[in-house]
Amino acid sequence: MVENFDTNVTDRVRAAVENTKRLAPGHWRSTLEQRCGLTVKGRKQGSFYELEMPEIEREVLQARWYLYDHPGIMKGCVGTFAKISGKLGIIALEELSPDTQFVTIDAHDREPGFCELLLNGPPVLQQTARHTTLILGPNEESKEGEEIVWTFHPGDPILPTETFTKKDVLKKGQCFSRDEAMAIGFKYAKMV
Numbered sequence: 222m223v224e225n226f227d228t229n230v231t232d233r234v235r236a237a238v239e240n241t242k243r244l245a246p247g248h249w250r251s252t253l254e255q256r257c258g259l260t261v262k263g264r265k266q267g268s269f270y271e272l273e274m275p276e277i278e279r280e281v282l283q284a285r286w287y288l289y290d291h292p293g294i295m296k297g298c299v300g301t302f303a304k305i306s307g308k309l310g311i312i313a314l315e316e317l318s319p320d321t322q323f324v325t326i327d328a329h330d331r332e333p334g335f336c337e338l339l340l341n342g343p344p345v346l347q348q349t350a351r352h353t354t355l356i357l358g359p360n361e362e363s364k365e366g367e368e369i370v371w372t373f374h375p376g377d378p379i380l381p382t383e384t385f386t387k388k389d390v391l392k393k394g395q396c397f398s399r400d401e402a403m404a405i406g407f408k409y410a411k412m413v
Contacts, residue, residue: 233368234286234301237357238278241369244360252372253277256307267310267411268350268374280305281355281373289354293378298358298371300378305353307375311409312340314399321399323410336393338402338410347412350376379409 241249253274255267270277284303294300314321317340325336355373359366402410 231286237368237370240367270307298356301355302352306351308347309350309376325395340412354378
């Protein structure tokens with residue numbers, strides 16, 4: 222990461238947050254809920270911050286944002302990063318032993334028809350990321366194509382195709398070993 226601070230990047234992120242709140246308020250709220258760990262009854266799943274929703278929003282709006290060129294950023298999107306630390310809630314399958322078990326769950330932010338992997342077993346110690354990635358992209362519902370926040374999370378970006386697959390391949394609740402999951406095409410799984 223190269224820290225070339227540019228007020229235009231920070232202003233761009235702030236404008237995208239306001240656009241998201243105006244054009245896609247449900248998306249903004251669900252992203253904040255997910256990032257404070259409120260999407261799973263009583264359990265934090267995926268990457269999160271040890272903050273409440275208003276505090277997370279305040280951190281995002283007050284941070285100094287930098288452009289972030291990374292292979293995990295989808296074409297057509299703009300990556301940014303800031304020094305906001307949080308807990309990593311995703312793990313590379315190759316880091317785990319072959320007998321590690323996973324279960325498929327509904328992908329939280331995809332249209333119906335997608336599954337993700339969740340580590341099925343004892344919790345893994347979550348590491349702290351020292352930065353946050355925030356992805357900007359066009360609002361597909363807007364005629365003007367106004368830029369909104371697609372997502373933000375602690376740590377580096379990961380291409381969506383490496384974390385989920387279509388349900389016509391899998392069904393919710395199926396269990397797999399690490400090697401079986403990798404053979405399907407998964408590279409990462411969420412942790413609880």
